[in-house]
Amino acid sequence: MIFTTKAEYGVRLLVDLGQAGGGDPVALKAIAERERLPLAYLERIVALLRKAGIVESTRGARGGYLLSRDPSEIRMDEVIEALDGPIAPMSCFIDDSTEGQKVVCSHHAIDDTGPCGTKLLWTRVQGGVVRALQQTTLADLIAFERGGVGALSTQRPVGEELPVVTA
Amino acid sequence: MIFTTKAEYGVRLLVDLGQAGGGDPVALKAIAERERLPLAYLERIVALLRKAGIVESTRGARGGYLLSRDPSEIRMDEVIEALDGPIAPMSCFIDDSTEGQKVVCSHHAIDDTGPCGTKLLWTRVQGGVVRALQQTTLADLIAFERGGVGALSTQRPVGEELPVVTA
């Protein structure tokens, strides 16, 4: 499995929120019942989304959650990272956070000459995953769930794509 | 993590075998020492590759392993599947093996109208992974390890691509 249930439930929660339309806050209990997901677990999941600034909450009675932006502005790479943490093909595959997309392969670190062959493979795979996540927005998923396969931003303008690790 | 160490070690084993050139059989012990991997564990890994018909073995003294085909004929999707099993973005994502690439999303199975929104996302991600694996052969990795980034079949003829699950 590439993703955990956190990612799954979190995305479904967002889709549900998006379908609600952004009127007044939606209580988690309502979402849990509609999606048939454990409420206590959803609480922990939505907390991650809130910390990441993807949803906003209002406490107290008649409180609940709202998307903090338009669904078309919520990219799935951001969502998945918030829920599952950084996705890497292998544990040795570390995305250097110091601004560059430098990738470090830990084995053969000391003595070896040249990169290990698996690096090419992991890089390509991660590229495929990241690209898929970047090109999909919450609005896409909502549109898809409404049965319409059309109107998907399958190809978004090249300029908007984030830099991706390349082999 | 998308892949386990089985996949990692198995691929490195294959690269090592490929570099040996296909003369007489290579003992696992030699590979374990070169790659600094636990021998007992490698035994279990190479067994998977043998069952999948990717390597061939000769027993007894001076025995060992050989690639059963040319490295350029060994695609990584086949290798990874043999080592880690079928790769799916989520547990609910089942590739129907009855010849069609039909994908079944288990939740909302009974009452729901239309597909759940996550299906689109998982399908796109899996597409990205599968495509990356299909387009990479063992020969690519061997060439890469020899320091040469050139001569990679980065884009192989479209006609040769296997059918991929599409949204």
Place this chain on the structure above:
DNA sequence: TCCATTCCGACCGCTGAAGTCGGCTTCCCG
């Protein structure tokens, strides 16, 4: 007949995923 090597099933510790629980805080509404 050694001994190197493949083959195979049993076992095992640990980590992280998945989910629960109890209690606290917040704050709308009557």
Place this chain on the structure above:
DNA sequence: CGGGAAGCCGACTTCAGCGGTCGGAATGGA
């Protein structure tokens, strides 16, 4: 102004599977 509905939060539990290890049997070259 208080009760209850909702969010917030840390501690806890359970369990599968990953990442190995071990011991021994089968095989076959020298």
